[in-house]
Amino acid sequence: MASFYIDREYCTFWDTSGYMAEKNLTLVTEFLLIAFTGCPAQAVPLFLLFLFIYLITLLGNVSMTVLISVDGRLHTPMYFLLRHLSFTDIWYSSVTVPQMLAVLWEHGAALPYARCAAQFFFFTFFGAIDCYLLALMAYDRYVAVCRPLLYVTIMTQKACWGLAAGAYVAGFCSALVRTVTAFSLSFCGDNEINFIFCDLPPLLKLTCGDSYPQEVVIIVFAIFVIPACVVVILVSYLFIIVAIMRIPSVGGRAKTFSTCASHLVAVALFFGSLIFMYLRDNTGQSSQEDRVVSVLYTAVIPMLNPLIYSLRNREVKEALRKIFNKAKLS
Template sequence: MAKKNLTLVTEFLLIAFTDYPERALPLFLLFLFIYLITLLGNLGMIILIHVDHRLHTPMYFLLSHLSFMDICYSSVTVPQMMAVLLELGATLSYTCCAAQFFLFTFFGSIDCYLLALMAYDRYVAVCQPLLYATIMTQKACLCSVAGAYIAGLLSALVRTVAAFTLSFCGTNEIDFIFCDLPPLLKLTCGDSYTQEVVIIVFAIFVIPACLVVILVSYLFIIVAIMRIPSAGGRAKTFSTCTSHLTAVSLFFGTLIFMYLRDNSGQSSEEDRVVSVFYTTVIPMLNPLIYSLRNKEVKEALRKILNRAKLF
Protein backbone atom coordinates (compact mmCIF):
# COMPACT_ATOMS: atom_id res chain seq x y z
CA MET A 1 0.00 0.00 0.00
CA ALA A 2 2.90 2.36 0.79
CA LYS A 3 4.27 2.04 -2.70
CA LYS A 4 0.90 2.86 -4.26
CA ASN A 5 0.76 6.15 -2.34
CA LEU A 6 4.09 7.35 -3.72
CA THR A 7 3.92 10.10 -6.34
CA LEU A 8 6.09 9.63 -9.40
CA VAL A 9 8.29 12.61 -10.24
CA THR A 10 7.85 14.17 -13.71
CA GLU A 11 9.87 17.34 -13.14
CA PHE A 12 12.68 18.43 -10.86
CA LEU A 13 12.99 21.55 -8.73
CA LEU A 14 16.56 22.72 -8.14
CA ILE A 15 16.58 24.38 -4.74
CA ALA A 16 20.29 24.90 -4.06
CA PHE A 17 21.03 28.18 -2.26
CA THR A 18 17.35 28.86 -1.55
CA ASP A 19 18.22 28.87 2.16
CA TYR A 20 20.76 31.64 1.55
CA PRO A 21 19.09 34.28 -0.67
CA GLU A 22 21.66 36.89 0.37
CA ARG A 23 24.35 34.84 -1.42
CA ALA A 24 22.49 34.66 -4.72
CA LEU A 25 23.69 37.89 -6.37
CA PRO A 26 27.38 37.62 -5.30
CA LEU A 27 27.51 33.99 -6.44
CA PHE A 28 25.77 34.85 -9.72
CA LEU A 29 28.38 37.54 -10.46
CA LEU A 30 31.18 35.17 -9.48
CA PHE A 31 29.89 32.39 -11.76
CA LEU A 32 29.37 34.88 -14.59
CA PHE A 33 32.97 36.12 -14.24
CA ILE A 34 34.35 32.57 -14.16
CA TYR A 35 32.25 31.55 -17.16
CA LEU A 36 33.43 34.52 -19.25
CA ILE A 37 37.07 33.80 -18.34
CA THR A 38 36.50 30.15 -19.26
CA LEU A 39 35.11 31.06 -22.67
CA LEU A 40 37.81 33.64 -23.41
CA GLY A 41 40.65 31.46 -22.16
CA ASN A 42 39.69 28.29 -23.99
CA LEU A 43 38.66 30.07 -27.20
CA GLY A 44 41.94 31.97 -27.07
CA MET A 45 43.84 28.70 -26.68
CA ILE A 46 42.05 27.14 -29.67
CA ILE A 47 42.71 30.20 -31.85
CA LEU A 48 46.34 30.39 -30.73
CA ILE A 49 46.94 26.74 -31.62
CA HIS A 50 45.24 27.21 -34.99
CA VAL A 51 47.16 30.32 -36.10
CA ASP A 52 50.67 29.50 -34.85
CA HIS A 53 52.36 26.82 -36.95
CA ARG A 54 54.77 25.97 -34.11
CA LEU A 55 51.81 24.64 -32.15
CA HIS A 56 50.67 22.31 -34.94
CA THR A 57 51.83 19.23 -33.01
CA PRO A 58 49.92 16.20 -31.65
CA MET A 59 50.07 17.52 -28.08
CA TYR A 60 48.49 20.86 -29.00
CA PHE A 61 46.00 19.17 -31.31
CA LEU A 62 44.78 17.20 -28.28
CA LEU A 63 44.89 20.36 -26.16
CA SER A 64 42.68 22.21 -28.64
CA HIS A 65 40.04 19.48 -28.30
CA LEU A 66 40.40 19.60 -24.51
CA SER A 67 39.75 23.35 -24.62
CA PHE A 68 36.70 22.80 -26.82
CA MET A 69 35.38 20.17 -24.40
CA ASP A 70 35.94 22.54 -21.47
CA ILE A 71 33.80 25.16 -23.20
CA CYS A 72 31.01 22.64 -23.82
CA TYR A 73 31.38 21.05 -20.38
CA SER A 74 31.10 24.41 -18.64
CA SER A 75 28.28 25.65 -20.88
CA VAL A 76 26.04 22.72 -19.96
CA THR A 77 26.10 23.53 -16.24
CA VAL A 78 27.16 27.12 -15.48
CA PRO A 79 24.22 28.90 -17.21
CA GLN A 80 21.91 26.55 -15.29
CA MET A 81 23.65 27.44 -12.03
CA MET A 82 23.22 31.16 -12.74
CA ALA A 83 19.53 30.63 -13.51
CA VAL A 84 19.07 28.81 -10.21
CA LEU A 85 20.73 31.68 -8.36
CA LEU A 86 18.71 34.39 -10.09
CA GLU A 87 15.38 32.67 -9.59
CA LEU A 88 16.30 31.14 -6.19
CA GLY A 89 15.38 27.80 -7.68
CA ALA A 90 14.58 26.44 -11.13
CA THR A 91 12.17 23.84 -12.45
CA LEU A 92 13.42 21.35 -15.04
CA SER A 93 11.27 18.88 -16.92
CA TYR A 94 12.19 15.21 -16.82
CA THR A 95 13.47 15.43 -20.42
CA CYS A 96 15.55 18.56 -19.81
CA CYS A 97 17.15 17.04 -16.73
CA ALA A 98 17.99 13.87 -18.68
CA ALA A 99 19.44 15.93 -21.55
CA GLN A 100 21.61 17.95 -19.19
CA PHE A 101 22.77 14.78 -17.44
CA PHE A 102 23.63 13.18 -20.79
CA LEU A 103 25.59 16.18 -22.11
CA PHE A 104 27.42 16.70 -18.84
CA THR A 105 28.47 13.04 -18.78
CA PHE A 106 29.35 13.07 -22.49
CA PHE A 107 31.70 16.05 -22.29
CA GLY A 108 33.15 15.00 -18.95
CA SER A 109 33.95 11.50 -20.24
CA ILE A 110 35.69 12.91 -23.32
CA ASP A 111 37.77 15.12 -21.02
CA CYS A 112 38.94 11.99 -19.19
CA TYR A 113 39.90 10.22 -22.42
CA LEU A 114 41.71 13.27 -23.82
CA LEU A 115 43.79 13.64 -20.66
CA ALA A 116 44.74 9.95 -20.97
CA LEU A 117 45.71 10.44 -24.63
CA MET A 118 47.84 13.45 -23.69
CA ALA A 119 49.63 11.32 -21.09
CA TYR A 120 50.41 8.73 -23.78
CA ASP A 121 51.65 11.53 -26.04
CA ARG A 122 54.07 12.65 -23.29
CA TYR A 123 55.23 9.04 -22.85
CA VAL A 124 56.09 8.70 -26.53
CA ALA A 125 57.81 12.12 -26.61
CA VAL A 126 60.00 11.36 -23.58
CA CYS A 127 60.59 7.62 -23.86
CA GLN A 128 60.61 7.15 -27.64
CA PRO A 129 61.56 10.54 -29.11
CA LEU A 130 63.04 9.08 -32.32
CA LEU A 131 59.76 7.29 -33.08
CA TYR A 132 57.50 10.18 -32.04
CA ALA A 133 56.80 11.38 -35.58
CA THR A 134 56.10 7.80 -36.68
CA ILE A 135 53.76 6.91 -33.81
CA MET A 136 51.94 10.21 -33.29
CA THR A 137 50.92 10.78 -36.89
CA GLN A 138 48.04 13.01 -37.93
CA LYS A 139 45.94 9.96 -38.77
CA ALA A 140 46.68 8.36 -35.40
CA CYS A 141 45.71 11.55 -33.58
CA LEU A 142 42.47 11.90 -35.53
CA CYS A 143 41.54 8.27 -34.87
CA SER A 144 42.37 8.61 -31.17
CA VAL A 145 40.24 11.73 -30.77
CA ALA A 146 37.38 10.12 -32.72
CA GLY A 147 37.64 7.11 -30.42
CA ALA A 148 37.46 9.40 -27.38
CA TYR A 149 34.27 10.99 -28.73
CA ILE A 150 32.67 7.61 -29.48
CA ALA A 151 33.64 6.19 -26.07
CA GLY A 152 32.26 9.32 -24.39
CA LEU A 153 29.00 8.97 -26.30
CA LEU A 154 28.58 5.32 -25.33
CA SER A 155 29.41 6.03 -21.70
CA ALA A 156 26.90 8.90 -21.56
CA LEU A 157 24.18 6.82 -23.22
CA VAL A 158 24.62 3.91 -20.81
CA ARG A 159 24.57 6.11 -17.71
CA THR A 160 21.66 8.26 -18.88
CA VAL A 161 19.43 5.38 -19.96
CA ALA A 162 20.15 3.44 -16.78
CA ALA A 163 19.62 6.44 -14.50
CA PHE A 164 16.43 7.75 -16.11
CA THR A 165 14.65 4.42 -16.44
CA LEU A 166 14.53 4.29 -12.64
CA SER A 167 11.58 5.48 -10.59
CA PHE A 168 11.85 8.87 -8.92
CA CYS A 169 9.13 9.32 -6.34
CA GLY A 170 8.23 11.35 -3.31
CA THR A 171 9.78 14.83 -3.35
CA ASN A 172 11.00 16.32 -6.61
CA GLU A 173 13.35 18.78 -4.92
CA ILE A 174 17.04 18.45 -5.79
CA ASP A 175 19.25 20.23 -3.27
CA PHE A 176 21.78 20.87 -6.00
CA ILE A 177 22.59 23.25 -8.86
CA PHE A 178 22.21 20.91 -11.85
CA CYS A 179 21.14 17.35 -12.67
CA ASP A 180 24.04 15.23 -11.45
CA LEU A 181 24.07 11.59 -10.35
CA PRO A 182 24.52 11.87 -6.53
CA PRO A 183 21.44 14.10 -5.92
CA LEU A 184 19.33 12.09 -8.38
CA LEU A 185 20.07 8.88 -6.50
CA LYS A 186 18.57 10.40 -3.37
CA LEU A 187 15.20 10.72 -5.15
CA THR A 188 14.92 7.09 -6.26
CA CYS A 189 12.50 4.69 -4.65
CA GLY A 190 12.70 0.94 -4.50
CA ASP A 191 15.79 -1.15 -5.16
CA SER A 192 18.91 0.92 -5.93
CA TYR A 193 20.90 -2.03 -7.31
CA THR A 194 20.80 -0.71 -10.88
CA GLN A 195 22.13 2.68 -9.78
CA GLU A 196 25.04 1.02 -8.03
CA VAL A 197 25.81 -1.00 -11.17
CA VAL A 198 25.76 2.18 -13.27
CA ILE A 199 28.23 3.87 -10.91
CA ILE A 200 30.53 0.85 -11.00
CA VAL A 201 30.39 0.58 -14.80
CA PHE A 202 31.17 4.27 -15.17
CA ALA A 203 33.97 4.01 -12.64
CA ILE A 204 35.58 0.99 -14.31
CA PHE A 205 35.35 2.12 -17.92
CA VAL A 206 36.11 5.81 -17.53
CA ILE A 207 37.90 7.09 -14.43
CA PRO A 208 40.12 4.13 -13.39
CA ALA A 209 40.77 3.05 -16.99
CA CYS A 210 42.04 6.52 -17.87
CA LEU A 211 43.98 6.75 -14.62
CA VAL A 212 45.75 3.47 -15.37
CA VAL A 213 46.88 4.82 -18.76
CA ILE A 214 48.09 8.05 -17.13
CA LEU A 215 49.88 6.34 -14.23
CA VAL A 216 51.60 3.75 -16.43
CA SER A 217 52.67 6.46 -18.90
CA TYR A 218 54.17 8.58 -16.15
CA LEU A 219 55.85 5.59 -14.54
CA PHE A 220 57.80 5.04 -17.75
CA ILE A 221 58.40 8.78 -18.06
CA ILE A 222 59.87 8.98 -14.54
CA VAL A 223 62.12 5.98 -15.23
CA ALA A 224 63.34 7.61 -18.46
CA ILE A 225 63.94 10.96 -16.73
CA MET A 226 65.97 9.33 -13.93
CA ARG A 227 68.32 7.89 -16.54
CA ILE A 228 69.23 11.36 -17.80
CA PRO A 229 72.70 12.10 -16.36
CA SER A 230 72.44 15.88 -15.81
CA ALA A 231 70.10 17.51 -13.30
CA GLY A 232 69.38 20.26 -15.81
CA GLY A 233 68.37 17.73 -18.43
CA ARG A 234 66.05 15.97 -16.00
CA ALA A 235 64.41 19.24 -14.98
CA LYS A 236 63.97 20.37 -18.58
CA THR A 237 62.41 17.07 -19.62
CA PHE A 238 60.09 16.92 -16.64
CA SER A 239 58.99 20.52 -17.22
CA THR A 240 57.30 19.39 -20.45
CA CYS A 241 54.91 17.29 -18.35
CA THR A 242 54.11 19.60 -15.42
CA SER A 243 51.17 21.36 -17.08
CA HIS A 244 49.50 18.08 -17.93
CA LEU A 245 50.17 16.63 -14.48
CA THR A 246 48.59 19.68 -12.86
CA ALA A 247 45.47 19.44 -15.03
CA VAL A 248 45.17 15.69 -14.38
CA SER A 249 45.54 16.10 -10.61
CA LEU A 250 42.82 18.76 -10.43
CA PHE A 251 40.33 17.03 -12.73
CA PHE A 252 40.63 13.43 -11.56
CA GLY A 253 41.08 14.42 -7.93
CA THR A 254 37.64 16.03 -7.81
CA LEU A 255 36.00 13.27 -9.89
CA ILE A 256 37.35 10.58 -7.56
CA PHE A 257 36.11 12.51 -4.55
CA MET A 258 32.66 12.92 -6.10
CA TYR A 259 32.01 9.51 -7.68
CA LEU A 260 34.35 6.90 -6.20
CA ARG A 261 33.39 7.30 -2.56
CA ASP A 262 30.68 6.17 -0.21
CA ASN A 263 27.94 8.78 -0.55
CA SER A 264 26.20 7.79 2.66
CA GLY A 265 26.34 10.51 5.26
CA GLN A 266 27.76 13.10 2.87
CA SER A 267 26.26 16.59 3.07
CA SER A 268 24.67 18.32 0.09
CA GLU A 269 26.73 21.39 0.94
CA GLU A 270 29.96 19.45 0.50
CA ASP A 271 28.75 17.93 -2.77
CA ARG A 272 27.81 21.37 -4.11
CA VAL A 273 31.24 22.82 -3.37
CA VAL A 274 33.01 19.93 -5.13
CA SER A 275 30.65 20.01 -8.12
CA VAL A 276 31.12 23.77 -8.52
CA PHE A 277 34.88 23.26 -8.51
CA TYR A 278 35.01 20.64 -11.27
CA THR A 279 32.28 22.19 -13.42
CA THR A 280 33.33 25.86 -13.25
CA VAL A 281 36.81 26.34 -11.81
CA ILE A 282 38.74 23.56 -13.58
CA PRO A 283 37.60 24.50 -17.13
CA MET A 284 38.71 28.06 -16.34
CA LEU A 285 42.09 26.97 -14.95
CA ASN A 286 43.11 24.61 -17.78
CA PRO A 287 44.06 27.32 -20.35
CA LEU A 288 45.85 29.26 -17.60
CA ILE A 289 47.81 26.16 -16.58
CA TYR A 290 48.90 25.42 -20.14
CA SER A 291 49.76 29.04 -20.95
CA LEU A 292 51.56 30.09 -17.76
CA ARG A 293 53.68 26.93 -17.52
CA ASN A 294 54.34 26.40 -21.22
CA LYS A 295 57.15 28.23 -22.98
CA GLU A 296 55.86 27.56 -26.51
CA VAL A 297 52.38 28.88 -25.72
CA LYS A 298 53.80 32.00 -24.03
CA GLU A 299 56.01 32.70 -27.05
CA ALA A 300 53.09 32.24 -29.46
CA LEU A 301 50.94 34.56 -27.34
CA ARG A 302 53.71 37.15 -27.16
CA LYS A 303 54.09 37.01 -30.95
CA ILE A 304 50.38 37.66 -31.50
CA LEU A 305 50.34 40.51 -28.98
CA ASN A 306 53.34 42.13 -30.70
CA ARG A 307 51.53 41.92 -34.03
CA ALA A 308 48.46 43.52 -32.49
CA LYS A 309 50.54 46.48 -31.27
CA LEU A 310 51.58 47.25 -34.84
CA PHE A 311 47.98 47.98 -35.90
Protein backbone atom coordinates (compact mmCIF):
# COMPACT_ATOMS: atom_id res chain seq x y z
CA MET A 1 0.00 0.00 0.00
CA ALA A 2 1.50 3.32 -1.04
CA SER A 3 1.88 6.03 1.58
CA PHE A 4 1.80 9.73 0.78
CA TYR A 5 3.56 12.81 2.03
CA ILE A 6 1.90 16.05 1.00
CA ASP A 7 4.10 19.06 0.25
CA ARG A 8 2.13 22.18 -0.65
CA GLU A 9 1.64 21.87 -4.42
CA TYR A 10 2.44 18.23 -5.04
CA CYS A 11 2.21 14.88 -3.30
CA THR A 12 5.31 12.78 -2.75
CA PHE A 13 4.88 9.06 -2.13
CA TRP A 14 6.82 5.85 -1.99
CA ASP A 15 5.59 3.02 -4.15
CA THR A 16 5.69 -0.65 -3.25
CA SER A 17 9.13 -1.07 -4.83
CA GLY A 18 10.68 1.43 -2.42
CA TYR A 19 11.35 4.18 -4.96
CA MET A 20 10.21 7.70 -4.32
CA ALA A 21 7.96 9.23 -6.94
CA GLU A 22 6.22 12.53 -7.31
CA LYS A 23 2.82 13.40 -8.71
CA ASN A 24 1.75 16.92 -9.46
CA LEU A 25 -1.42 16.67 -7.38
CA THR A 26 -2.57 20.04 -6.11
CA LEU A 27 -4.19 20.15 -2.71
CA VAL A 28 -7.95 20.51 -2.81
CA THR A 29 -9.30 23.93 -1.80
CA GLU A 30 -12.85 23.31 -3.00
CA PHE A 31 -15.06 20.38 -3.88
CA LEU A 32 -17.21 20.05 -6.97
CA LEU A 33 -20.53 18.27 -6.50
CA ILE A 34 -21.46 16.61 -9.78
CA ALA A 35 -24.33 14.30 -8.80
CA PHE A 36 -27.08 14.02 -11.42
CA THR A 37 -25.00 15.98 -13.97
CA GLY A 38 -24.83 12.89 -16.18
CA CYS A 39 -28.61 13.05 -16.75
CA PRO A 40 -29.43 16.69 -17.63
CA ALA A 41 -32.91 15.71 -18.86
CA GLN A 42 -33.81 14.63 -15.31
CA ALA A 43 -32.56 17.81 -13.64
CA VAL A 44 -35.80 19.79 -13.83
CA PRO A 45 -38.13 16.96 -12.69
CA LEU A 46 -35.77 16.11 -9.81
CA PHE A 47 -35.46 19.79 -8.86
CA LEU A 48 -39.24 20.15 -8.68
CA LEU A 49 -39.55 16.90 -6.73
CA PHE A 50 -36.93 17.88 -4.13
CA LEU A 51 -38.38 21.38 -3.87
CA PHE A 52 -41.82 19.91 -3.17
CA ILE A 53 -40.37 17.53 -0.57
CA TYR A 54 -38.49 20.37 1.12
CA LEU A 55 -41.55 22.64 1.28
CA ILE A 56 -43.69 19.83 2.72
CA THR A 57 -40.92 19.09 5.25
CA LEU A 58 -40.83 22.71 6.41
CA LEU A 59 -44.62 22.98 6.52
CA GLY A 60 -45.11 19.71 8.39
CA ASN A 61 -42.38 20.15 10.97
CA VAL A 62 -43.06 23.83 11.64
CA SER A 63 -46.76 23.00 12.05
CA MET A 64 -45.95 20.15 14.45
CA THR A 65 -43.63 22.38 16.50
CA VAL A 66 -46.21 25.19 16.74
CA LEU A 67 -49.08 22.78 17.44
CA ILE A 68 -47.32 21.11 20.35
CA SER A 69 -46.27 24.49 21.74
CA VAL A 70 -49.76 26.07 21.73
CA ASP A 71 -51.95 23.11 22.69
CA GLY A 72 -51.88 22.44 26.43
CA ARG A 73 -53.02 18.82 26.02
CA LEU A 74 -49.78 18.08 24.19
CA HIS A 75 -47.54 19.39 26.97
CA THR A 76 -46.40 15.91 27.95
CA PRO A 77 -42.91 14.32 27.87
CA MET A 78 -43.64 12.37 24.67
CA TYR A 79 -44.71 15.46 22.75
CA PHE A 80 -41.94 17.50 24.33
CA LEU A 81 -39.43 15.14 22.69
CA LEU A 82 -41.47 15.07 19.47
CA ARG A 83 -41.35 18.87 19.30
CA HIS A 84 -37.55 18.77 19.52
CA LEU A 85 -37.48 16.06 16.85
CA SER A 86 -39.53 18.26 14.51
CA PHE A 87 -37.31 21.25 15.30
CA THR A 88 -34.10 19.37 14.49
CA ASP A 89 -35.66 17.85 11.35
CA ILE A 90 -36.20 21.36 10.00
CA TRP A 91 -32.49 22.13 10.27
CA TYR A 92 -31.37 18.60 9.38
CA SER A 93 -33.19 18.84 6.07
CA SER A 94 -32.15 22.46 5.50
CA VAL A 95 -28.46 21.56 5.70
CA THR A 96 -28.63 19.23 2.69
CA VAL A 97 -31.74 19.70 0.52
CA PRO A 98 -30.99 23.30 -0.60
CA GLN A 99 -27.58 22.04 -1.66
CA MET A 100 -29.26 19.29 -3.70
CA LEU A 101 -31.42 21.94 -5.37
CA ALA A 102 -28.35 24.04 -6.19
CA VAL A 103 -26.59 21.04 -7.75
CA LEU A 104 -29.62 20.29 -9.92
CA TRP A 105 -30.24 23.92 -10.89
CA GLU A 106 -26.62 24.70 -11.79
CA HIS A 107 -25.78 21.20 -13.11
CA GLY A 108 -23.09 20.92 -10.45
CA ALA A 109 -21.96 23.14 -7.61
CA ALA A 110 -18.56 24.24 -6.32
CA LEU A 111 -18.23 24.06 -2.54
CA PRO A 112 -15.28 25.74 -0.78
CA TYR A 113 -13.33 23.60 1.67
CA ALA A 114 -14.59 25.48 4.75
CA ARG A 115 -18.20 25.39 3.58
CA CYS A 116 -17.97 21.64 2.94
CA ALA A 117 -16.61 21.14 6.46
CA ALA A 118 -19.40 23.30 7.92
CA GLN A 119 -22.05 21.34 6.03
CA PHE A 120 -20.54 18.06 7.20
CA PHE A 121 -20.52 19.30 10.82
CA PHE A 122 -24.13 20.50 10.91
CA PHE A 123 -25.40 17.46 9.02
CA THR A 124 -23.70 15.20 11.57
CA PHE A 125 -24.84 17.42 14.46
CA PHE A 126 -28.55 17.37 13.66
CA GLY A 127 -28.46 13.75 12.47
CA ALA A 128 -26.91 12.64 15.78
CA ILE A 129 -29.52 14.64 17.73
CA ASP A 130 -32.26 12.83 15.80
CA CYS A 131 -30.71 9.48 16.79
CA TYR A 132 -30.58 10.43 20.46
CA LEU A 133 -34.11 11.85 20.47
CA LEU A 134 -35.56 8.70 18.91
CA ALA A 135 -33.78 6.65 21.59
CA LEU A 136 -35.14 8.94 24.32
CA MET A 137 -38.65 8.61 22.89
CA ALA A 138 -38.32 4.82 23.12
CA TYR A 139 -37.27 5.18 26.76
CA ASP A 140 -40.27 7.45 27.38
CA ARG A 141 -42.61 4.79 25.95
CA TYR A 142 -40.91 2.16 28.11
CA VAL A 143 -41.55 4.16 31.29
CA ALA A 144 -45.14 4.93 30.23
CA VAL A 145 -46.01 1.27 29.51
CA CYS A 146 -43.84 -0.63 32.00
CA ARG A 147 -43.72 1.88 34.88
CA PRO A 148 -47.03 3.79 34.58
CA LEU A 149 -47.32 4.58 38.28
CA LEU A 150 -43.83 6.12 38.33
CA TYR A 151 -44.14 7.91 34.96
CA VAL A 152 -44.97 11.31 36.45
CA THR A 153 -42.11 11.16 38.93
CA ILE A 154 -39.52 9.87 36.41
CA MET A 155 -40.38 11.95 33.34
CA THR A 156 -40.59 15.31 35.09
CA GLN A 157 -40.21 18.59 33.23
CA LYS A 158 -36.71 19.00 34.66
CA ALA A 159 -35.77 15.47 33.57
CA CYS A 160 -37.12 16.09 30.05
CA TRP A 161 -35.09 19.28 29.66
CA GLY A 162 -32.03 17.45 30.97
CA LEU A 163 -32.48 14.60 28.49
CA ALA A 164 -33.01 17.00 25.59
CA ALA A 165 -29.98 19.07 26.58
CA GLY A 166 -27.94 15.86 26.80
CA ALA A 167 -28.99 14.96 23.25
CA TYR A 168 -27.82 18.35 21.94
CA VAL A 169 -24.51 18.20 23.83
CA ALA A 170 -23.82 14.62 22.73
CA GLY A 171 -24.72 15.54 19.15
CA PHE A 172 -22.34 18.49 19.24
CA CYS A 173 -19.49 16.37 20.60
CA SER A 174 -20.09 13.63 18.02
CA ALA A 175 -20.19 16.15 15.16
CA LEU A 176 -17.09 17.98 16.36
CA VAL A 177 -14.99 14.82 16.67
CA ARG A 178 -16.14 13.39 13.33
CA THR A 179 -15.61 16.70 11.49
CA VAL A 180 -12.15 17.36 12.94
CA THR A 181 -11.14 13.77 12.23
CA ALA A 182 -12.55 13.69 8.70
CA PHE A 183 -11.04 17.03 7.66
CA SER A 184 -7.65 16.25 9.17
CA LEU A 185 -7.30 13.94 6.18
CA SER A 186 -5.42 15.19 3.14
CA PHE A 187 -7.37 15.70 -0.07
CA CYS A 188 -5.34 16.13 -3.24
CA GLY A 189 -5.87 15.54 -6.91
CA ASP A 190 -9.45 14.95 -8.01
CA ASN A 191 -11.96 17.24 -6.25
CA GLU A 192 -15.13 15.93 -7.89
CA ILE A 193 -17.70 14.40 -5.54
CA ASN A 194 -20.30 12.29 -7.32
CA PHE A 195 -22.76 12.98 -4.55
CA ILE A 196 -25.40 15.51 -3.48
CA PHE A 197 -23.64 16.99 -0.43
CA CYS A 198 -20.43 16.64 1.60
CA ASP A 199 -20.85 13.28 3.26
CA LEU A 200 -18.24 10.90 4.65
CA PRO A 201 -18.24 8.01 2.10
CA PRO A 202 -17.58 10.21 -0.99
CA LEU A 203 -15.02 12.32 0.90
CA LEU A 204 -12.99 9.24 1.85
CA LYS A 205 -12.65 8.40 -1.84
CA LEU A 206 -10.73 11.66 -2.41
CA THR A 207 -8.13 11.19 0.32
CA CYS A 208 -4.46 10.70 -0.41
CA GLY A 209 -2.28 9.07 2.17
CA ASP A 210 -3.00 6.65 4.98
CA SER A 211 -6.51 7.39 6.28
CA TYR A 212 -6.80 4.28 8.45
CA PRO A 213 -6.37 6.00 11.88
CA GLN A 214 -9.00 8.61 11.05
CA GLU A 215 -11.38 5.98 9.72
CA VAL A 216 -11.03 4.00 12.96
CA VAL A 217 -11.93 7.08 15.04
CA ILE A 218 -14.90 7.84 12.80
CA ILE A 219 -16.17 4.25 12.98
CA VAL A 220 -15.78 4.13 16.77
CA PHE A 221 -17.85 7.28 17.20
CA ALA A 222 -20.40 5.97 14.69
CA ILE A 223 -20.74 2.91 16.92
CA PHE A 224 -21.40 5.13 19.91
CA VAL A 225 -24.21 6.93 18.04
CA ILE A 226 -26.11 4.54 15.75
CA PRO A 227 -25.72 1.05 17.33
CA ALA A 228 -25.90 2.45 20.88
CA CYS A 229 -29.20 4.19 20.13
CA VAL A 230 -30.51 1.09 18.37
CA VAL A 231 -29.67 -1.03 21.44
CA VAL A 232 -31.55 1.39 23.72
CA ILE A 233 -34.56 1.27 21.40
CA LEU A 234 -34.54 -2.52 21.04
CA VAL A 235 -34.21 -3.12 24.79
CA SER A 236 -36.97 -0.61 25.54
CA TYR A 237 -39.36 -2.23 23.09
CA LEU A 238 -38.47 -5.70 24.28
CA PHE A 239 -39.74 -4.74 27.74
CA ILE A 240 -42.73 -2.97 26.16
CA ILE A 241 -43.73 -6.07 24.18
CA VAL A 242 -43.46 -8.23 27.29
CA ALA A 243 -45.64 -5.77 29.21
CA ILE A 244 -48.20 -5.62 26.39
CA MET A 245 -48.49 -9.40 26.22
CA ARG A 246 -49.42 -9.45 29.93
CA ILE A 247 -52.46 -7.25 29.33
CA PRO A 248 -55.49 -9.58 29.52
CA SER A 249 -57.80 -7.90 27.00
CA VAL A 250 -57.11 -7.81 23.25
CA GLY A 251 -58.45 -4.27 23.05
CA GLY A 252 -56.08 -3.13 25.80
CA ARG A 253 -53.11 -4.67 24.03
CA ALA A 254 -54.06 -3.04 20.73
CA LYS A 255 -54.56 0.38 22.36
CA THR A 256 -51.22 0.22 24.17
CA PHE A 257 -49.34 -0.92 21.08
CA SER A 258 -50.93 1.83 18.95
CA THR A 259 -49.24 4.46 21.14
CA CYS A 260 -45.86 3.03 20.10
CA ALA A 261 -46.61 2.24 16.44
CA SER A 262 -45.78 5.71 15.08
CA HIS A 263 -42.44 5.77 16.82
CA LEU A 264 -41.57 2.27 15.59
CA VAL A 265 -42.24 3.30 11.97
CA ALA A 266 -40.05 6.41 12.31
CA VAL A 267 -37.26 4.41 13.96
CA ALA A 268 -37.32 1.66 11.32
CA LEU A 269 -37.09 4.13 8.44
CA PHE A 270 -34.39 6.37 9.92
CA PHE A 271 -32.04 3.82 11.45
CA GLY A 272 -32.57 1.34 8.64
CA SER A 273 -31.27 3.83 6.07
CA LEU A 274 -28.39 5.00 8.32
CA ILE A 275 -27.23 1.45 8.99
CA PHE A 276 -27.38 0.63 5.29
CA MET A 277 -25.31 3.71 4.46
CA TYR A 278 -22.66 3.81 7.19
CA LEU A 279 -22.39 0.40 8.84
CA ARG A 280 -21.88 -1.83 5.83
CA ASP A 281 -19.09 -2.90 3.54
CA ASN A 282 -18.94 -0.28 0.79
CA THR A 283 -16.90 -2.49 -1.50
CA GLY A 284 -18.56 -2.75 -4.87
CA GLN A 285 -21.44 -0.45 -3.98
CA SER A 286 -22.48 2.06 -6.63
CA SER A 287 -22.66 5.82 -6.14
CA GLN A 288 -26.19 5.72 -7.54
CA GLU A 289 -27.28 3.38 -4.74
CA ASP A 290 -25.66 5.63 -2.12
CA ARG A 291 -27.40 8.71 -3.53
CA VAL A 292 -30.81 7.06 -3.36
CA VAL A 293 -30.28 6.04 0.27
CA SER A 294 -28.95 9.50 1.19
CA VAL A 295 -32.05 11.15 -0.29
CA LEU A 296 -34.16 8.83 1.87
CA TYR A 297 -32.64 9.78 5.22
CA THR A 298 -31.92 13.46 4.47
CA ALA A 299 -35.07 14.51 2.59
CA VAL A 300 -37.84 11.91 2.64
CA ILE A 301 -37.78 10.81 6.29
CA PRO A 302 -37.85 14.37 7.74
CA MET A 303 -40.89 14.97 5.52
CA LEU A 304 -42.62 11.76 6.65
CA ASN A 305 -42.05 12.15 10.41
CA PRO A 306 -44.79 14.76 11.07
CA LEU A 307 -47.17 12.83 8.80
CA ILE A 308 -46.49 9.56 10.65
CA TYR A 309 -47.05 11.08 14.08
CA SER A 310 -50.12 13.10 13.08
CA LEU A 311 -51.98 10.44 11.08
CA ARG A 312 -51.55 7.69 13.70
CA ASN A 313 -51.94 9.78 16.83
CA ARG A 314 -55.33 10.58 18.30
CA GLU A 315 -54.16 13.52 20.43
CA VAL A 316 -52.46 15.24 17.50
CA LYS A 317 -55.51 14.75 15.27
CA GLU A 318 -57.78 16.20 17.95
CA ALA A 319 -55.48 19.20 18.39
CA LEU A 320 -55.47 19.78 14.62
CA ARG A 321 -59.27 19.49 14.52
CA LYS A 322 -59.54 22.05 17.32
CA ILE A 323 -57.35 24.54 15.42
CA PHE A 324 -59.31 24.02 12.19
CA ASN A 325 -62.60 24.61 14.02
CA LYS A 326 -61.25 27.83 15.52
CA ALA A 327 -60.11 28.94 12.09
CA LYS A 328 -63.59 28.31 10.65
CA LEU A 329 -65.26 30.28 13.44
CA SER A 330 -62.94 33.21 13.00
